[in-house]
Amino acid sequence: MEASPAEVERIRELALNRGAHNAKIIPPSSVAVGEWVRLKCKFGCDGYSRSLTCPPFSPEPSTTRKVLDEYEVLILLHLPGNWAHLNDIAADLEREVFLRGFHKVYSMASGPCRFCDPCPMQYPCRHADKARSSMEACGIDVYQTARNAGFTIEVASNHDSPTNYFALLLVE
Numbered sequence: 001m002e003a004s005p006a007e008v009e010r011i012r013e014l015a016l017n018r019g020a021h022n023a024k025i026i027p028p029s030s031v032a033v034g035e036w037v038r039l040k041c042k043f044g045c046d047g048y049s050r051s052l053t054c055p056p057f058s059p060e061p062s063t064t065r066k067v068l069d070e071y072e073v074l075i076l077l078h079l080p081g082n083w084a085h086l087n088d089i090a091a092d093l094e095r096e097v098f099l100r101g102f103h104k105v106y107s108m109a110s111g112p113c114r115f116c117d118p119c120p121m122q123y124p125c126r127h128a129d130k131a132r133s134s135m136e137a138c139g140i141d142v143y144q145t146a147r148n149a150g151f152t153i154e155v156a157s158n159h160d161s162p163t164n165y166f167a168l169l170l171v172e
């Protein structure tokens, strides 16, 4: 079901009420997806292949591009400093928006899955209701996507650098 502008605005307000610092409505075309993002996961991230939400189990970038283009509206959620809380907000929103009648709604999170330690690496996922692949695990260039949406984001160059986390809600 296509969301009207008023409904999209209500969902955006829900995100803010749940604790997102910002929530911006963006078109699918503004999301940057790259095959190179997979290389960053495979060579350079110690989370590679350690949970069902991460590569190689998460969608390939080419699949992500197609999936994004199947939606009319995306909402980019931003929360500095607390990726776990941001992921809870995104998962809760996905459920709530689904119950409002938008059967295609889906969310992409931030960072690795945190629910089991270690991940049993067996389907079904133990927390299928809320464990979602991160934007980056799906091949999204989060930096460029955030900049395209008007956010200022730089590489965290040391432990004292501010951290910014993003999640994505696909609404329809």
Ligand code: SF4
Pocket (backbone or CB within 6 Å): 051, 052, 053, 113, 114, 115, 116, 117, 118, 119, 120, 121, 122, 124, 125, 126, 127, 128, 131
């Ligand atoms: S919720 Fe548990 S089983 Fe599912 S991906 Fe995360 S760590 Fe693995």
